[in-house]
Amino acid sequence: MARRRTEMVEETRAKLIAAARRAFAAKGYAGASMDDLTAEAGLTRGALYHNFGDKKGLLWAVIEEIDGEMVERMAKARSEAKSLWDGLMDEVSAYVEMSLEPEIQRIVHLDGPAVLGDPSQWPTQMACLRTTQETVEALIAEGTVAPVDAEAVARLLNGAALNAALWIAASDDPPAVTARASEAVRRLASGLLARP
Structure with a gap:
């Protein structure tokens, strides 16, 4: 029963x-x-x-479902990469590029912040932050990334990807903005690499 x-x-x-x-x-x-x-x-x-x-609670549930699907797609992009660094970059790129999808644009990047507030404070973002920090710590341990505060890097990298996604969703030309944002995020991240 x-x-x-x-x-x-x-x-x-x-x-x-x-x-x-x-x-x-x-x-x-x-x-x-x-x-x-x-x-x-x-x-x-x-x-x-x-x-x-209420309706707001239902929006949370919808965003959690979509976010779960996004996390799976990002994990797939990471797992198919040749190295941990490439995986991190592919994961960030996948997140940014998903902002081109109308459902994600509308629900997650436009209505979500308008109704639920700052997305950087959502529980789903906190989980992504932990994963990114763990990856950065592993990259520092293997010598790919220079010794740096892993939490700070994770917060800044996730923030860059989130703000790129919000920019794309609100733009009049999402494909053009996506190309610009993806390139900029990769270039910013490349400054973390350890130099020989």
């Missing part, structure tokens, strides 16, 4: 997140009505309130 209830709760949450994700991508957060979201999911407003508290 408890297992069935848990499955029903998970199914309800998944339906609401899927409906919200489609609506937020198509209409934006402000343009997506809670009545339309719940009707599309075949549920009531009560289900939304019970599972997410």
Whole structure:
């Protein structure tokens, strides 16, 4: 009985997140009505309130789902690289380039900060920061990166990638801005490399 209830709760949450994700991508957060979201999911407003508290809570859940997918894609880019350094650069580039995708632009980089505040303070960003810091520490240990404060580097590198993504999402010409931003972030990062 408890297992069935848990499955029903998970199914309800998944339906609401899927409906919200489609609506937020198509209409934006402000343009997506809670009545339309719940009707599309075949549920009531009560289900939304019970599972997410409010529309803002639902946006958090949608961003967490998208962010999880982004992290998987970044990890894949890193794992396919020839070296740890190339992996870090490929991971940063993948993050920046995902800003070209309309769903990510609208939900994560435009509506997310407008509704939820500074994305550098989101729990998902904190997890990325820890991963980047660990990678920088490993690069310092192997001698690829000069001895430097790994936390400071991680914060600045993640900040550069995040700000590049926000710039791309808000620009009138995202592909052109992406090329400029990707090149600039790579050049900035290259200053970390240990010199022979």
